[in-house]
Amino acid sequence: MAVTVSFERYARGTDNVREACIVTKYQNLCMRSLAPFSNSAGRSPGKWTRAGVSVTIGEAKNVQAYLSSFKRREHLRGRNKVALLDCIETFADAIDDLHRSLNVLRRLSRSTFGTQMGDLNTWLSSALTNEYTCLDGFQVKSDKKIKSLQNKVRKVYYVTSNTLALVNKHATTGLGSIFDP
Numbered sequence: 001m002a003v004t005v006s007f008e009r010y011a012r013g014t015d016n017v018r019e020a021c022i023v024t025k026y027q028n029l030c031m032r033s034l035a036p037f038s039n040s041a042g043r044s045p046g047k048w049t050r051a052g053v054s055v056t057i058g059e060a061k062n063v064q065a066y067l068s069s070f071k072r073r074e075h076l077r078g079r080n081k082v083a084l085l086d087c088i089e090t091f092a093d094a095i096d097d098l099h100r101s102l103n104v105l106r107r108l109s110r111s112t113f114g115t116q117m118g119d120l121n122t123w124l125s126s127a128l129t130n131e132y133t134c135l136d137g138f139q140v141k142s143d144k145k146i147k148s149l150q151n152k153v154r155k156v157y158y159v160t161s162n163t164l165a166l167v168n169k170h171a172t173t174g175l176g177s178i179f180d181p
Contacts, residue, residue, distance in 0.1 A: 014038060020048040023169045024162040033059070033159055045170040049120075050105050052163035057098045059156045060127075064091045066152055074145060083137030087153070094130035094160075097123040101167075117171035124164040131157040 017038045021030035033055050034041075034048065041047035067088050076084055101123045104116050134153050138146050 016042055019043065020045075020166065020169075021162070024165040026158040026162055029155070029158055030162040033162075045166070045173045046105075046108070049163070049166045049170040050102070052159075052166040053098060053102045053105060053124075056127075056156070056159050056163045057095065057102065059159050060091065060095050060098060060131075063152050063156050064088070064095060067091060067149070070145075070149060079137065079139045080143075080146060083139075084149075086137060087134035087149075090130040090133045091153075094127040094134075094156075097127040097130070098160075101127075113174075117167065120167045121164070121171070124160060124167060128157065128160050128164065131160060 014035075017031050017034050020034065020041065020043075021027045024030040030052075034051055037047070037051040041051050067084065071084055071088065074084075101120050104119050104123075108116055131153060135150055135157070138150060140146050140150070
């Protein structure tokens, strides 16, 4: 009996994450990155949005650490060196934008919901722009290390894009989704 209950709970959680991620462009990535929140977020757009921003912050911080390590390990020259320094700066800006987003989500209110959703949209869009900017400027050619760096940045870009879609879904569900269970 306990196995059945456990399986049903897991299946319900899988349905929850699938339903939340249906609005995202990178659905498989969304489901993988948000799967740990399947049961706790349930069917709440607000909880999925908070989970998405939290996951995005974690992913962005991991890439920021990787970029700093890459800078110490690799001795780039010319255009790639400038691109890496720009990338490190734009990622710091993106992480600031993501933290601003999370702070807004922690203080949602009925009276300012529309403005707050607009702010979230602005800051997540800014984070996306900063992440995309990080991809620009590298002279790739056949450098596997640069391509690997770009792939890590691209993944964070995709996760952020998914989070923006979750925010937009939350905004369209309206005021009732703020204080949902």
